[in-house]
Amino acid sequence: MDDGRAEGLMKLGMRQLDAFQAVMTLGTVTSAANVLATSQPAVTRSIRQLEDATGLQLFRRVRGRLEPTADARELMETVRQSYAGIDRIAQVASQLRRRHTGHLRVGCLPAFAQGFIARTIADFLADHPKASLSVTPLMSSDVVRATRSREVDIGIAAYDIDVTGLDTRPFTDCPEIAVVPAGHPLADRQVVAPADLAGQPLVMLGASDPYRQRLDRLLAGEGVTPARLVETPTSSALCAMVVEGVGVGVVNPITALDFIGQGLVMLRLAADLPFVTTRLQVTTGGPNALALAFITVMERRRDMDLAAVAEALGPHPSIS
Template sequence: MKITTAQLDAFSAVLDLGTATAAASVLNTSQPSITRAIKQLEDATGLLLFNRTKGRLVPTADARDLALVVEDNHQGMLRIQEAAKGIRRRRIGHLRIACLPAFAQGFIARALADFLPLNPQVSVFVRPLASTDIRDAVSKGLIDIGIAAYEVEAPGVRSTRFTECAEVAVLPQAHPLAERRELTPADLATQRIVRLAGGDPYRTRLDTLLSGCAGQAPALDGPVIEVETSAAACALAAEGVGIAVINPLTALDFVSSGLVLRRLTHTLPFITALVRPAQTGKAPLADAFATTLATRRDADLATAKGLCAAGA
């Protein structure tokens, strides 16, 4: 005999409540229906599940063991129901976004502020990830659209250039170098620099640039200030700890903290890629958000350029 969901529901209710009458009330059915379902479950399993004692159904040891499996089944049903809700949400609108941590706090938030008023029914999920994790998530179809550092080439991933903009120096407004319109490598070499982690290619590139300033590089020879993210570098710069050299999109997030942006005479390109699954069919929401991202990028870069030019 086949075990049914109704039998398992009756079993769980009787296990919790102790009587068929109470179980029937909770399940909105009749007491005979509960009794019949329990008998059918016992026949199907070949187990005695309850002893009838003074009007109560007392679970046997076999019933206790079976209850563990039944609970797993109920949890599985709940997961199926949640998955169905997720599928229904995707029909309404569902956008899964991944980005570098440097973009999660400011740039993506500004882009979503542009996008969501035009798409108020869309559910949005933002995940800050490392570039390799973004690539892997996109290739597996777990992310609809992402922004990763550098160039991205991987099976299952469609990649296009998103930014190729010059990095900028960020420093407190009261810093002596803030009076200049642009800073040279020699200017930076005399200062304490808040640098990214040692394995970061942008950190390596900056160190190489500074090492060319022979005899003038306290930035390399003095105590090290090393952080994992551009946002952390900006936060330290805002406190006057040192100067950071980062991408202009993240730098904008900290202008309100009293930081100023200055051009570098030696261009250090900041390159990112817009990545999407290669095989997705039509994806109108991701297409629309890609357009929003490009518009927001252009506006932010123009703002950053204007702030860099504001130096004396």
């Protein structure tokens, strides 16, 4: 292709391609002009410019109609592919805008994925009604992976962790509590010791859960054997079973708070079992303004929930 024609092709705009596609699709200049909201001479001029730039005859006039040539039909396939590419660019750009300015993706422990996150989102949307969010419950290792790969914007994982390439900040560090159903003999206690769980039916997390393993070591050290054991993979299910009288349990207080008013009684546990979690974000690029706003709301909601837990537990016996 000579330099002059190449330069002409580079100067082609969407107007010429729109006119070409419209005439090819609709069959007449009149129909194309109506669809494009322009004049017939403007469509004809755009077609002529495209023919000049490509060096091809694209249409023949046969009995007052434009008949596309073989070259035009072949060129049309490329134009269709180009439009598909443009549509894809627009789609990706829209997704990126939503991800970075209007859409937040949160990955968190199942313990947070219900009541706590629901309360946080309700608080957040009160100030950001046009934002959209997605919440994915994940195990801690998957929270780390998803945050690192930018599948989520904000992650909450268990334990005090420090991961290369991620900004990690402490999120919770509060004692786990005992939970019993209303009317249970232990329900009137202010504090429950591990020994008080001896002979009780226990509801516990699955055997592979590190928090469960820590509790197992504590109970074994105290010589505590449960009357029976029911296992469940999530803290929410544990609390629901306690409400139904299946047994008593030890759980993080933020999940337990979801079941206050449903027949769950929270009690202080005389044991050193902290519930520690970490908030994660990528370090490169940093969080966008919407993510920062969500983090602020999330931390405020955490503080409110922990204050509600303290109120439900009542004053500590040592200061009452």
